[in-house]
Amino acid sequence: MANGSDWYHQRHIAAPAFMGERLKSYAGLMVECTKKMLQSLQNAVESGQTEVEIGEYMTRVSADIISRTEFDSSYEKGKQIFHLLTELQSLCHQATRHLCLPGSRFFPSNYNRQIKSKKMEVDRLLLEIIQSRKDCVEIGRSSSYGNDLLGILVNEMEKKRSDGFNINLQLIMDECKTFFFAGHETTALLLTWTVMLLASNPSWQEKVRAEVNEVCNGETPSIDHLSKFNLLNMVINESLRLYPPATLLPRMAFEDIKLGDLHVPKGLQIWIPVLAIHHSEEIWGKDANEFNPDRFASKPFAPGRHFIPFATGPRNCIGQSFAMMEAKIILAMLISQFSFHISDSYRHAPVVVLTIKPKYGVQVYLKPLNS
Template sequence: MQMFNSYVMGIHWRVWVAVLPCTIAFFQLLRAFIRFFDFVWWTPKQHAVVAHKQGIRGPPNQVLLGNVMEIKRLRESVPDDLRAFRHDLTLQQLLPDNVLWTKLYGKIHLIWWGTDAHIVLTDMDMLKEVFSSKHMLSLGKPMLLTRFLQPVTGIGLVVANGETWSHERRVIGPAFHSDKLKGFVQTMVNLTLNMSESWVQTLSKHGEGEIEIEGSMNELTSDIIAHTQFGSSYKRGRIIFQLLEELKEFINKYGHLLIIPGVRYLPIPAFMRLRKMTTIVETSIQEIIMERRAAVKAGKKSSYGADLLGLMLSECERIGEDKKQPLLTMQQLVDECKTFFFAGHETTAQLLTWALLLLAHDLTWQERARTEILNFCKGKLPDFDSISRMKTVEMIIYETLRLFAPASSIVRSALCDMKIGDLYVKKGMCFWIPIAAIHLDPELWGGSVYEFNPGRFADGISKAAKHPMAFMPFAHGPRNCIGQNFALIEAKAVLAVLLTKFSFTPSPSYRHSPHLMITTRPKYGAPIIVKRVSSSQH
């Protein structure tokens, strides 16, 4: 009998050994299914109900992808060539989906990026609240945007949320104060002079010829950010830049798929290449950081340096000594370097490209800018003090940013249930703010909205439009672009050099087609007729 009982108990034990893993696996699968069901259907359904109850409608939502494929189709179907350098069709070129759905569903309407509900918002009073410090920690960036940008920016300041964002901003912010950026102006000027010399070599014996400006501005701004971010390690920074360019092209091609959770980890050649390039970029940046820290620790250098990386490391050390705040982790430093490398060159390159195109088509403003630069520089190279006084050049930059803001939209995600004005949103719902639509709104900018008129900024940004916050290329409030001072100083320095050495006129081969490829770019490049300006002409 005892043997029988032992036999039965043995059977029971073996059954439990067999059944228990299956039970655990079943509940894990059930949990995964419930999370997937919630992600794909239940939460989007609740968000749609909240929007519909408030009278907010939009195009039909496709499961998992939302309106992404329709947006992609609409943006690919716009005319390739406007045949004239005109700005009344720019919004149609960049955001045809916004133009169409605003007509169908009103200025406030609902669109879906993947499973995220985005309320399109252009009401300036509501936007004032969105950008206010009141919602500094309760509004952030959605996870889908993080998945989209992560290959080129990492999870840095651009996509960080809550206390993580607040801490990183406190640590990094001082590195971007104007007084810290003064020392970069000479580097910016010298690198622009080097590019000018290469242009002179390519021009004809008459000192005139066609130059593809976009490519030149990309190379110049990448050189500037490599020198100013990594200092003496700029050559390695250039290699990082080349890889980030490949990653950017990958996002342009496959970005609509990156919003699907886990897709980047599939064993598909394209995504395997993505993971490999990301690893190389991050490893290269880590090596630069570790070498810099090791040199200071060993006493080979007395400081981390005056470049952006050195300023960030110095600020980290200062906060570390305080012991009240945690240091940035290595991964956070790497992500910030990726963010500033990409954003610091890409956005300024497009700003300079469009500025030169606009000036080539408006010789009056080009000459006004040239005269101002010569008056302030008085035969010397531009420096921080002289470019700080160049109001005409500044107005031209602002008007360029209005007509062709590098980023066409801003996204904010509700990190908790909240109200904006009379609008109620649940946690996870987003606000989609179409910068291009606001910058080209006749109700805000008047009848001359489609004209290139830098003079509208003569009395400052807040008085340029009918609402003081209508100009938002760098966003507003606590979460505005931390690198805006750097970008404006760089753009001024480059224009101050180029406009005293060259004049610019339209090229017959230029095809005007503003196109959204992460940033606003000329789809077919930017060829311009460049002519040397002799000193005797001034």
């Protein structure tokens, strides 16, 4: 984890990709990826498959969106990178289920060899994409490194370099991996849990559908529509409260701190228990473990203290606006095309594996609304 001036410069390199007009420009791409996913669901239903594991579709569409926003003009190679990163993520999840001995990551085991090999292949592919774009700029075939996330990062890197701050390609490659790990699985899980909650609460599903139909009036959701999805926003926030993307937030004290009677010494690692805070009856009331989006109609809680799905402060999630925009577009399009209710085969078993996952998936019955 970077700190001090290193963190500051890294943050400022990545920030332009998630701000203003640049952020808004991703909406059309998100819509197109969602259309493909909805067509897949339609095909499944038409083939006689009325029950689907919705998490598979949410994982696919979020991967497609992050692939296209990050590597638009190098999409095919980007898909190879994300396939390798998915395998790496799976290997890391396996590691959390085993006893790790000090220094075990240096053992010449098959597991460690797999991780090393996949990391090297990811770096090789990323370097190829970056180098090819740099070559195009140098020979005059292109005036920029691209308008996707990778291009923005390289453009910002060159600006910083001209200002005398040395940034190497490894930092850019690491940022690309961070975008994937931070923005792929977490968004897919947010979507999956939200569909589960709406499928289990048909009255709220109808309310949200009515709102989407009224706001969009038959049109595809646009940037202008998103701020008007008040009920959908409440439902997404309640989903984030019940099933936050990160159950714990690691932090470290960089100086001695006095909090009331509590002394926090410099260097102490602190873990903020997000899941416990989000389910605290003292904060949220006796129904803290129940689905009640109405609690977000007003704000009796303190944002940044009691509700922290994207962390808070200067180290909050840089992509939170991207994630919320993506979730609103996908859910609005899904709910306007399909009705869904929870399957009899669904087993509610949230399990914490870095994030909160449905252990057995989320099975729902789908019904096209235009049939």
